[in-house]
Amino acid sequence: MSLSYILIEKKNRPHISYDIEEGSAKHKFFLPITAVILFKGLTNEIKKRNNLDFLDYKRQSIIDKFQKKAVKDGYIIEFNSSMSKEPSLVIDNTTNFEMIVPTFYESEFYLYGEIYQEGGKNPNLHISTKKYGNLTVSATKEQIMDGEKKTYKPYGIKVRGKRSFEDDSLTDLELIEFIQYKPVFNKSLLDKVIEKASVNLSKITNVDAWLDDIKAEGI
Template identity: 80%
Template sequence: MYFSKIEVEEQGYIEIRVTNRDNTLTPKDVDINEVKDFISDIETFLYPNRKEKRNRPHISYDLEEGSAKHKFFLPITAVILFNGLTSEIKNRSNLDFLDYKRQSIIDKFQKRAFREGYKIEFNNSLSDSTSLVIDESTNYEMIAPTYFESEFYLYGEIYQEGGKNPNLHISTGKYGNVTVSATKEQIMNGEKKTYKPYGVKVRGKKNLDDGTLTDLVLLQFIQYKPIFNKSLLDKVIDKASVNLSKIANVDTWLNDIKAEGI
């Protein structure tokens, strides 16, 4: 009888050590919301996008004595990544090489250090020396774009249109009341759309911090008729089922193709 050898990746840890101005901080002083923030921030720093988060390895957490040590136990490859990124920040004294999400995490640590009077040390099992220190005087500037430009579909009630500089105002469930620039011809063409449910295809900017939309320009109207047709739905499901049955993980596939919606 033969048994295959299961290879388990070497494990290590990363540690975020936090001290306050008078060195009185202990684990019992750390609120659960702060613990939650540290866990979320480290996960995003290591795995910035949705796909990476979904496929990340097991990570365990402990809060230890020594001021307050937030300790994360994970595969050594993640420790190497963490050590490399934090060491490079220290060596360069800037965030230029990081993507937006990682820059925003470091910026959060800076703001937390300034607000609470913290000294935050980044350590790991690969080295006895601290790879990065953030305190009240740290001031790494974020240089990544704070928005991206794309096309979006908005659905809701158009409650105002026209004006000296032509535009329309649409009330949406996700973005609230949104203003969209348009031409006179676009607004005047067809039936009056005020106080009717409509969809609009627009081009504009989406803020990476809070998800707000700005500088929107109308591309086209999409008439929105939310009428439920069970017979039509059943036909569409039957037609799609043939190909959906060939997809190993439908939920993952749907997440990967999601587009900007309401």
């Protein structure tokens, strides 16, 4: 079973073979029948609705990139599968699918790292995080002046702000509270926790899958 394009996560993408023909390029994916059915169903639904509003952000973004490429370079992009001779979706320079999902969402986040600057005319603090690099967080004078000086010390902070669907970047951050933590290794405490948890952990048949299910989103 083969098809020409499918919307799947990077880590699950199959090997690609290229079949070059006169005036066109075919990108073939060889996949299980279930993936082909999913692909055909998604592209047929896009064609039927003539919009992307039922897709999640990532899939809308992929279709939008094809659409922009077709408009920019005058391409005609056909999505086919071996289940049908007719393309299930065609994108060309007249296609106008609108992305209607929001580009960001507002929420509260926990950030951990070293505060390397605080204060300023418009009060704020700067924190260096492992995942997101240097971030600026607005704060009040009272929040910054309360307690000991925090510059060049490891801190956790609870903030509210916006997170991008496209690249996970954080913007418009406002400080809610400081959470001081001391990353000190305590072997005795760790051994006690492991011993206490071992009874139930030994009953888990697939530890990796279990851990994936309970993982919290870290920043």
